[in-house]
Amino acid sequence: MVVGEFTQETDLLIIGGGPGGYSAAFRAAQLGIQTTLVEAADGLGGVCLHRGCIPSKTLLHVGDLIEQAARAEQFGVKFSKPEVDLAQVRKWKDNVIAKLTGGLAGQAQRLGVERVTGRARFEDSRHVAVEGGETGRIKFRRALVATGSVSVRLRGIEIDSPKVMHSSGALRLEEVPEHLLVIGGGYIGLELGSVYAALGSEVTVVEMMPSLLPGADADLVRPLAKRMRELLAEVCLNTKVTGMKDVQGGVEVTFEGKSVPKRSVFSRVLVSVGRRPNTENLGLEKTQAKLSDRGFIEVDRGFRTADSRIYAIGDVIGDPMLAHKASHEGRVCADILAGHDAVFDARAIPAVVFTDPEIAWCGLTESEAKADGRKVAIKKIPWGAAGRAVAMGRSDGLTKILFDPESQRVLGVGMCGPHAGEMIAEGVLAIEMGAVATDLASTIHPHPTLSEMMGEVADLMEMSGLNKK
Numbered sequence: 001m002v003v004g005e006f007t008q009e010t011d012l013l014i015i016g017g018g019p020g021g022y023s024a025a026f027r028a029a030q031l032g033i034q035t036t037l038v039e040a041a042d043g044l045g046g047v048c049l050h051r052g053c054i055p056s057k058t059l060l061h062v063g064d065l066i067e068q069a070a071r072a073e074q075f076g077v078k079f080s081k082p083e084v085d086l087a088q089v090r091k092w093k094d095n096v097i098a099k100l101t102g103g104l105a106g107q108a109q110r111l112g113v114e115r116v117t118g119r120a121r122f123e124d125s126r127h128v129a130v131e132g133g134e135t136g137r138i139k140f141r142r143a144l145v146a147t148g149s150v151s152v153r154l155r156g157i158e159i160d161s162p163k164v165m166h167s168s169g170a171l172r173l174e175e176v177p178e179h180l181l182v183i184g185g186g187y188i189g190l191e192l193g194s195v196y197a198a199l200g201s202e203v204t205v206v207e208m209m210p211s212l213l214p215g216a217d218a219d220l221v222r223p224l225a226k227r228m229r230e231l232l233a234e235v236c237l238n239t240k241v242t243g244m245k246d247v248q249g250g251v252e253v254t255f256e257g258k259s260v261p262k263r264s265v266f267s268r269v270l271v272s273v274g275r276r277p278n279t280e281n282l283g284l285e286k287t288q289a290k291l292s293d294r295g296f297i298e299v300d301r302g303f304r305t306a307d308s309r310i311y312a313i314g315d316v317i318g319d320p321m322l323a324h325k326a327s328h329e330g331r332v333c334a335d336i337l338a339g340h341d342a343v344f345d346a347r348a349i350p351a352v353v354f355t356d357p358e359i360a361w362c363g364l365t366e367s368e369a370k371a372d373g374r375k376v377a378i379k380k381i382p383w384g385a386a387g388r389a390v391a392m393g394r395s396d397g398l399t400k401i402l403f404d405p406e407s408q409r410v411l412g413v414g415m416c417g418p419h420a421g422e423m424i425a426e427g428v429l430a431i432e433m434g435a436v437a438t439d440l441a442s443t444i445h446p447h448p449t450l451s452e453m454m455g456e457v458a459d460l461m462e463m464s465g466l467n468k469k
Helices: 019-030 046-051 053-075 086-111 167-171 187-199 218-231 323-337 366-372 387-392 420-432 437-441 452-468
Strands: 008-015 035-039 114-117 119-122 127-131 137-145 149-151 179-183 202-206 234-236 239-247 250-257 268-271 275-277 310-312 351-353 358-363 377-382 398-403 410-417
Touching (some): 008 019, 019 035, 035 137, 046 053, 046 167, 167 187, 167 268, 179 187, 179 250, 187 202, 187 218, 187 268, 202 239, 218 358, 218 398, 218 410, 250 268, 351 420, 366 398, 420 437
Parallel strands (some): 008 035, 008 137, 035 114, 137 310, 179 268, 202 234
Antiparallel strands (some): 127 137, 239 250, 358 410
């Protein structure tokens, strides 16, 4: 290609077709901005749709069906042992992905978003070169980076072997290994570990921290930790991996710590120790955009980088690395680019762990309050008091709310139990609208449901205030 030649011009160039990128593209197009989206994969959706959120939740649903069938015996309903057709499970998962990918492609076409396949790399603050596609170079007026994140690798320990997987490999479901080691007790490791255990693997989880799900409140994690110890072969805390070796029949792993696994050779190993921003090989060094010490792109409140023409959203700008956060940022950023008076000012970003039981929380957590020395009032009710939970045989759940002790304003909400992820939205809304205990306690929740525990907990706080008067 001749230097200086370009094949295309656009007002807004978006790099990355994940939840943040396509949400920004769709919103920008609706607002009349000429938009071009460059994505390396054939379809939109990013890691979330193709190798993350959607396939993992599809497989978790399959695992949940198996677990429900096993649990039904306590109700007097007995099923024979399930027969798993792995090829059909993969086909179902792939069909889910294909259906959603097709929906995004149709939406892009309807809105007039121009899609370019390939990998974009900045040449300067006005141009990108595109590798792997028909369009070689694009000139833009403004650019938005939404390239997401990638799995962290265990440098110096992890070996190059098909027996060692990251989340993407685990979700391909090539086989159900006899013995699976999961390195990392975070949400990815526990979700995928649960899937493989339900499908028949003997799963061992190793976590270097003293608890599963570091960062989540201990009382929410406790019911899940109990369930994991029942479902998995071993849960080893305060333990880390020190080495791996490819041997006949699997991977030989060495450990050190307080709870070294009994087994040392595993059929497969799943590494799930976190994610890092996907900012390598973007050519950002040829622009004025700056990276933090952790590799995140630095932006202001309007998502603008140090380069006035370049913006960034999603996982590449910092925690929490969540698809719904990126989507919301994408829509807000598009509004800003269209000249609207908009700002990303979320008081609460929900987090959900889709294990069994599920864990969900939003706003201030108890551990954060303690770390900050902040005085809060905490009210919680175990689900043993919930008729619906008892009827389901799932009284192991918990609902807790953190209040401001003076105003009784809702500061944070946490839940552990079935469908917690579906119910946490009420907590998010309560925090966003500045609700107080009376607002929740006065809201009529349907009975018998799990959601009514929100009202019950709020009632405890409201009554404590009335008793002081």
